[in-house]
Amino acid sequence: MNALPEATLARLASYLPALDRLHAEGRETVASGDLAAECGVNPAQLRKDLSLLGSYGTRGVGYEVAYLHDQINRELGGASHWQLIIVGIGNLGRALATHTPMAVRGFGVIGLFDAAPEVIGTRVEGLEVRPMAELRQVVTDPARTIAVVATPGAATQSVIDELADAGIRSVLNFSPGRVVAPPEMLVRAVDLGSELQILAYHRQMLSTPAADTVAN
Amino acid sequence: MNALPEATLARLASYLPALDRLHAEGRETVASGDLAAECGVNPAQLRKDLSLLGSYGTRGVGYEVAYLHDQINRELGGASHWQLIIVGIGNLGRALATHTPMAVRGFGVIGLFDAAPEVIGTRVEGLEVRPMAELRQVVTDPARTIAVVATPGAATQSVIDELADAGIRSVLNFSPGRVVAPPEMLVRAVDLGSELQILAYHRQMLSTPAADTVAN
DNA sequence: GGGTGTGAAATTCTTCACAGCC
């Protein structure tokens, strides 16, 4: 299987929750037009995305909901059973630890870490919060572990270093500020502030008609 | 000023934190190559992005850090002083309420709302959590208000309806599941699960060399 | 010399439109 285009990848991930919903409603099959409307994309685009995974549709009928879900999930690596650890158990860390949609997609949380003594030893969802020193005891298979980093900005770089030392090579970073990581480490940054800013821009554009737009 | 391309928009938002950092380090000017490296983009791309806002650079020197930051921030609508309300004060809601990078960029939180009686009346960062019934008392200027929705899935649609009734037209939705909203309402969905899945896919690709890649 | 601003080329992504299958 060839590498999927970046744009397709983001859309495929968004099809999964929609398929979950359809499955929950008891739908067995779905046509590209319906699923596309649900996800806010063009039907042709959706069909093209799915055709990159192979041909899972039936002409005249559509796609089998459960089977399609499995195929997308497998392709995205969700079925490979990743193990998650969360570093930084503040509000955001706790939110991520209890975020059920993640667990549903095959990401199981196996460890929680924090630096603050008053947090260490407390429990979240039945898991005890541990100090970073115990990282290696918890992470038994670093190649299959993804670290979610939700620490305050100042601590992030040293956390990344410790994770790298423990052999972890996949990081989802919610902490603002760029970090340097060894080349074998894949770091994906998520910036919640940017999302707000993009929304604000769009609203501003819609509300204040451009001066160069002639009335029609 | 014309509408900015969607792709440029996302990058501009990512330049702001980098400029913040440079400013904090005392840098007065920065060349496109340096800032681009910091943000992980192509230097020509960065120059083209900035040129869409006007010509703020000096040939042979670079861009003035503080001035460039102000220009981008203004263009993105951050300086328009948006008022934020947060609906759903669970862990994620609390995390967003205390997320300082947001406040820094001109987004001030003016209200917190939740449905659970045991949460109503508690305080987060000095703000009292209120029931949705008090929405209109808090939101005095709905056109300048952005609602951040962090409710559990089942409650989301009714929350959107109530927000629409109160005249709010901008929503950042962290809740999974598609919602229907009136046409004048702009809803931007953020799915934290997708980010994990995209990361997992990339790691899977890097770790298992494609069969069709000939050794070289 | 160093670095921006920007047409033009190259690439990637999206949409169309229709043959082919159920």
Added chain:
DNA sequence: GGCTGTGAAGAATTTCACACCC
């Protein structure tokens, strides 16, 4: 009849490369 799968057209984005300015 309805819907998928996909080549081809069209649109958008990224990158190159160089004129121009400090």
